[in-house]
Amino acid sequence: MPPRTDWKRCLQSGEIPPVVALVGNENILVTEAVETLRNKSLNKAGDFNRNEFRSGETPIQKIIDAARTLPMMASLRWVHLYDIQRLKAAELSILIDYLSNPSPTSILCLSGQKVDQRTKFGQTLAKKGWLFHLSAPKRGTMASWLHSRAKKHGFTIENDAAHLLVDLIGSEIGKLDMAVLKAGTFAGGQSIQLEHVEATVAATKVHTVFELTDAIGARDLPKASELLRNILGSGESGLMILAMITRQIRHLIQILELQSQGATQGEMASQLGIRPFVVDQLLKQSRCYCVAELRNVLHLTSRMDIRLKSSRIRHGVILDQFLLQIMESL
Numbered sequence: 001m002p003p004r005t006d007w008k009r010c011l012q013s014g015e016i017p018p019v020v021a022l023v024g025n026e027n028i029l030v031t032e033a034v035e036t037l038r039n040k041s042l043n044k045a046g047d048f049n050r051n052e053f054r055s056g057e058t059p060i061q062k063i064i065d066a067a068r069t070l071p072m073m074a075s076l077r078w079v080h081l082y083d084i085q086r087l088k089a090a091e092l093s094i095l096i097d098y099l100s101n102p103s104p105t106s107i108l109c110l111s112g113q114k115v116d117q118r119t120k121f122g123q124t125l126a127k128k129g130w131l132f133h134l135s136a137p138k139r140g141t142m143a144s145w146l147h148s149r150a151k152k153h154g155f156t157i158e159n160d161a162a163h164l165l166v167d168l169i170g171s172e173i174g175k176l177d178m179a180v181l182k183a184g185t186f187a188g189g190q191s192i193q194l195e196h197v198e199a200t201v202a203a204t205k206v207h208t209v210f211e212l213t214d215a216i217g218a219r220d221l222p223k224a225s226e227l228l229r230n231i232l233g234s235g236e237s238g239l240m241i242l243a244m245i246t247r248q249i250r251h252l253i254q255i256l257e258l259q260s261q262g263a264t265q266g267e268m269a270s271q272l273g274i275r276p277f278v279v280d281q282l283l284k285q286s287r288c289y290c291v292a293e294l295r296n297v298l299h300l301t302s303r304m305d306i307r308l309k310s311s312r313i314r315h316g317v318i319l320d321q322f323l324l325q326i327m328e329s330l
Contacts, residue, residue, distance in 0.1 A: 001126040003117070003133040007033060010132070011040070018102040021084065021110040021125050024134035028174045033134055034080065034111050041107045044074035055083040055112070060091040064098050067106045077106040084112035092121040099124050136173050142166045149177050150192060155184035157192040160273035164197050167243045194274060210281055213248050216326055217288030224323050229316065238308050238315025242322075246301040253294045255282045296329040 004010070007022070022033045042050060051066040063081055071077040087095070099121075102108060115122040115131060125131035137145040143162040150157040157180065165183075169175050179201050180192070187196045208231055215224035231241055251272060258268050269279045304322045308315055 001123075003115075003126055003131040004129060005133055005135070007132040007134060011036065016040070016107065017128070017130050018104060018106065019099060019108045019110070019125070019128075019130045021115060021131045022134060023084075023112055023114050023131070025113055026134065026136045026173055028177055029134040029136065030111050033132075034109060037107070037109055038078055038080065041076050041078045042074075043076075045072055046078075048072040049074050049077045051077070051079045053079075053081045055081060055086040055091075060087075060094045064094060067098065067108045068103050069106075071105055075105070077103075078109070079106055080109040080111065082111055084110045085114050086112070087121075089119075092119060096121055096124055099128065099130075136171060139166070139171055142171060142173075142176070145173070146176060146180055149180050150184060153181050153184055155180065155187065155192055157184070158194070158273075161192050161194050161197045164194060164247075165201065167247050168197075168201055168240065170237065170240055170243070210248070210285070213245065213252075213285055214288075216323070217285055219327055221323060221327055225320060228319055228323065232316050232319075238319055239305070241319065242301060242304055242308060246298065246305075249294055249298050249301065251278075251282055252286050252289060253291055253298070255279070255286050256289070256291050256294070259283070259286070293329065297326050300325050300329065 022030050024030050049071045053063050067079045143166055146157055146162040165179055169179055183192045183196045183200045186200045212224055212227045254272055265279050269276045307318050
């Protein structure tokens with residue numbers, strides 16, 4: 001039986017089982033789920049009814065004894081065991097015995113990165129419906145997730161700013177959450193806009209990507225390749241670089257189309273949701289391209305995205321090949 005994925009629904013229902021295992025690779029999700037459950041469970045005399053343990057640091061029997069202890073001046077005792085992926089087979093065996101007859105006056109919360117469901121321990125948790133897997137939102141819903149994160153921190157965020165953050169950072173939700181907090185603080189009570197993201201997160205990256213697309217437009221392969229290496233060398237992922245280039249190409253296509261329609265720079269900035277100085281830079285770059293060439297490049301970016309995600313070849317090699325293909329298509 002697979003782990004459950006309906007943790008929020010379970011929490012809202014109020015039907016919390018006596019044992020809850022919260023696992024997942026995204027530490028921020030697991031940590032917040034544990035905190036929410038702890039706050040819900042410890043409604044009275046929290047100092048007397050809270051035990052926190054870490055796997056490998058405390059004998060497992062001491063944890064079981066804590067879970068068997070009656071709460072003081074409250075209806076529930078909270079017992080939490082971190083890093084359950086570190087538990088040894090002998091410790092799991094003792095926990096399995098507890099799972100067969102858990103204390104009705106305790107919440108035993110188990111948290112960590114994973115539970116091996118090939119083991120009897122994992123199978124027992126899943127069979128009883130006590131194992132919950134917490135996963136990050138899919139890429140397509142990441143911007144919507146950022147709206148909820150901003151609200152959690154007391155901010156609001158504009159759609160274009162949310163999408164830019166995803167383009168810049170990718171799907172690492174811990175980093176995304178920190179970026180929202182940073183941009184929201186900088187915004188000083190305003191809704192988070194593109195300019196706030198650019199000021200706190202994107203300024204260097206946007207500038208470097210402009211330089212890279214400038215070099216591509218000028219068919220300056222040595223300079224483009226050098227800039228690419230510098231960005232990769234600074235620790236950025238190939239997927240982030242490709243996302244920024246793709247975003248830039250789309251903006252150039254839109255700028256050329258709006259220009260052909262007689263739009264003013266102010267109208268361009270408004271329709272694209274970007275700042276006026278970015279429109280100026282895009283207009284300068286657009287002189288090196290035509291829409292048909294840019295559409296060819298956009299088609300190449302889709303193919304490169306698949307290669308970066310599926311190939312074992314280093315991202316630098318793939319992106320160097322990408323630059324060569326772009327130059328040939330222009």
